[in-house]
Amino acid sequence: MNKNSNTYIIVYSVVMVVVVALLLSVTALSLQSRQNANKLNEKKNAILASLSASDKNYDEYITAYAVNADGEKVEADVFAQMEDLKGSFEEGIFPVFEAQDGRVVVPVTGSGLWGPIWGYVALDSDMNTIVGAIFDHSGETPGLGAEIATAKHQAQYVGKQIFEGDEFVSVKLRKGGASQANFAHEVDAISGGTKTSDGVSNMLADSFRNYLPFFAGRRAAAAQDAAAEVEVSNEVNNESNE
Amino acid sequence: MSKNEKEPIFSAKNLKYLTSPFSANNPVIVQILGICSALAVTVQLKPAIVMALSVAVVCGFANLVMSLLRNGVPSRIRIIVQLVVIATLVILVDQVLKAFVYDVSKQLSVYVGLIITNCIVMGRVEAFALGSKPWPSFLDGIGNGLGYGLILVIVAFFRELFGAGTLLGFRIIPESIYASEGGFYSNCGIMLFPPMALIIVGCIIWAHRSWHKDLQEK
Numbered sequence: 001m002n003k004n005s006n007t008y009i010i011v012y013s014v015v016m017v018v019v020v021a022l023l024l025s026v027t028a029l030s031l032q033s034r035q036n037a038n039k040l041n042e043k044k045n046a047i048l049a050s051l052s053a054s055d056k057n058y059d060e061y062i063t064a065y066a067v068n069a070d071g072e073k074v075e076a077d078v079f080a081q082m083e084d085l086k087g088s089f090e091e092g093i094f095p096v097f098e099a100q101d102g103r104v105v106v107p108v109t110g111s112g113l114w115g116p117i118w119g120y121v122a123l124d125s126d127m128n129t130i131v132g133a134i135f136d137h138s139g140e141t142p143g144l145g146a147e148i149a150t151a152k153h154q155a156q157y158v159g160k161q162i163f164e165g166d167e168f169v170s171v172k173l174r175k176g177g178a179s180q181a182n183f184a185h186e187v188d189a190i191s192g193g194t195k196t197s198d199g200v201s202n203m204l205a206d207s208f209r210n211y212l213p214f215f216a217g218r219r220a221a222a223a224q225d226a227a228a229e230v231e232v233s234n235e236v237n238n239e240s241n242e
Numbered sequence: 243m244s245k246n247e248k249e250p251i252f253s254a255k256n257l258k259y260l261t262s263p264f265s266a267n268n269p270v271i272v273q274i275l276g277i278c279s280a281l282a283v284t285v286q287l288k289p290a291i292v293m294a295l296s297v298a299v300v301c302g303f304a305n306l307v308m309s310l311l312r313n314g315v316p317s318r319i320r321i322i323v324q325l326v327v328i329a330t331l332v333i334l335v336d337q338v339l340k341a342f343v344y345d346v347s348k349q350l351s352v353y354v355g356l357i358i359t360n361c362i363v364m365g366r367v368e369a370f371a372l373g374s375k376p377w378p379s380f381l382d383g384i385g386n387g388l389g390y391g392l393i394l395v396i397v398a399f400f401r402e403l404f405g406a407g408t409l410l411g412f413r414i415i416p417e418s419i420y421a422s423e424g425g426f427y428s429n430c431g432i433m434l435f436p437p438m439a440l441i442i443v444g445c446i447i448w449a450h451r452s453w454h455k456d457l458q459e460k
Contacts, residue, residue, distance in 0.1 A: 003315075003317070004316055004317060004318055012315075012316055013322075016326060017326075020326055020330050023330065023334070024330065024333060024334070027334055031338065031341035035337075035340045035341050035344075042344065141285065143286050143401075143406060143434050144434060191431070192431065192435075
């Protein structure tokens with residue numbers, strides 16, 4: 001048989017393509033459910049990690065829901081929305097993960113130098129102080145931009161505040177190191193990773209901005225609770241005075 | 243099995259397929275292949291090691307499969323067939339890793355494209371596997387992958403040590419001697435950039451050829 005005849009080549013390529021396509025699609029389909037479970041698990045672990053609560057059981061500890069642009073709860077399948085977070089933000093559906101102790105985790109998403117970057121930022125129940133941040137990326141340069149995914153970089157965010165008084169200021173990555181004057185709202189940028197650092201600054205500001213009404217609502221409620229407590233304690237005092 | 247009785251699977255000749263790419267026939271510093279990915283993944287030691295192992299595995303199995311197919315492949319479309327085999331292998335492995343060892347697959351995800359297009363893999367398939375029996379082809383693939391990995395690890399060692407003061411993420415150069423802590427030392431920033439990988443590869447080639455006089459071009 002002539003192996004260089006056109007017929008042979010065409011038959012050979014057709015058979016090869018069909019076999020390869022079959023092999024790949026069977027593998028992809030049969031492994032899909034396991035892969036999705038892994039991805040979901042990774043998200044849940046990242047959420048717990050941002051709260052420094054990796055030892056807790058996600059399903060018991062976290063309530064997931066979504067809010068709209070006015071900060072009101074809306075019906076939504078949170079993890080389906082998380083599949084395309086950027087699209088979800090544009091739609092006006094903002095996922096929130098609330099821990100039992102009142103701390104909340106908000107997902108953030110943006111662009112680095114080479115591709116998307118994303119993460120989870122956990123805020124204390126005052127909706128102002130960051131208690132933990134987890135970032136990840138798809139293709140930032142190892143040793144430079146990819147440093148945002150390291151524990152060393154992420155640890156810097158703990159204790160930073162996203163509000164100055166009542167004004168939203170977000171947290172910025174500053175080239176040359178966080179300045180003393182603005183220490184509560186700045187962290188050190190990554191040397192050699194300026195574009196990625198800018199990407200993280202933008203990601204934080206843009207993503208938090210979506211949640212401002214929600215944060216404001218929670219802050220107002222917290223302030224009211226505090227005021228109510230003061231009143232209650234005043235009443236108790238009055239009674240005891242009588 | 244009868245073939246194995248004639249020639250032991252780790253005969254001197256077969257072992258040579260495995261070991262010659264480490265030095266005398268190294269794909270990076272002698273054949274000058276795979277330079278582009280050597281620049282991309284050598285900023286730190288860990289990705290370099292992951293990449294080295296992946297390329298060794300892919301190169302070995304691509305050689306094996308192509309060697310098994312070698313009598314049926316029409317020579318006019320052999321390059322496309324090679325590419326399909328290599329790409330299929332890499333994607334299959336990545337899918338399986340994604341399902342069973344998700345962490346490893348995340349490490350690898352960035353490099354999948356770099357593995358498929360690595361010229362060493364195709365170079366060995368074309369130059370060796372298409373004309374050799376499966377077992378020597380497999381050894382040749384593993385050997386070339388490891389020979390490539392060896393250079394990657396050496397380059398990454400210098401780049402991470404002098405560029406960041408760490409190795410595999412652990413601090414080697416003590417914080418206390420850094421200028422910011424009152425010392426005299428600071429990291430060599432240029433180490434983190436791709437040109438430095440080329441310069442280090444150049445230095446390795448220089449040292450290697452001074453040692454192996456027969457490789458020097460007249």
